[in-house]
Amino acid sequence: MAELATPTDNNRVLFDLTSADQKERPFHISFRTTDQFFFNTYTESGWGVAEKIPKPKKLQNPGVFFTLQIDVTNTTYEVAIDDVHFHSYRHRMPVEVARKLRINDADTSFVLLWWRYILFRK
Numbered sequence: 001m002a003e004l005a006t007p008t009d010n011n012r013v014l015f016d017l018t019s020a021d022q023k024e025r026p027f028h029i030s031f032r033t034t035d036q037f038f039f040n041t042y043t044e045s046g047w048g049v050a051e052k053i054p055k056p057k058k059l060q061n062p063g064v065f066f067t068l069q070i071d072v073t074n075t076t077y078e079v080a081i082d083d084v085h086f087h088s089y090r091h092r093m094p095v096e097v098a099r100k101l102r103i104n105d106a107d108t109s110f111v112l113l114w115w116r117y118i119l120f121r122k
Contacts, residue, residue: 015068017098026098027070027077027089035060039079041092053087 012032016025025042039051059066059081069080077089 014102014104016102016104018100018102019097020099022100022102024093024097026091026093026095029068029079031055031059037087039087039089043093048092051087051089056081056084056086058082 012030015029017027018025023044025040028038028040028042030038030040035055036052037055039053041048058064067080067082069083071078071080072095074095075091077091078085079087079089
């Protein structure tokens with residue numbers, strides 16, 4: 001769970017779960033001052049097809065703080081904004097590839113991070 005602020009100007013916020021060597025990104029979220037969130041996966045062969053989801057109306061203005069929560073299931077990353085389900089992103093590579101969390105906040109408005117790793121077993 002992370003508390004973030006919507007970007008100002010033309011900056012963007014990147015939220016990535018990466019492989020240990022950071023060459024792959026099983027789960028990537030990017031959002032800017034535009035009206036969409038971008039969800040994608042990066043492999044050694046490049047980016048997949050981005051899923052573009054309209055921002056909730058609350059987040060249309062710059063500088064608005066919100067909570068981003070990501071729950072990992074056996075098949076999806078479940079994304080919630082302020083405790084309301086926002087998007088389900090299907091795994092495009094094994095979830096075990098994700099070993100690091102990277103947040104690049106151009107506005108340095110990143111406030112709080114809460115990280116919990118739960119290992120799912122079949």
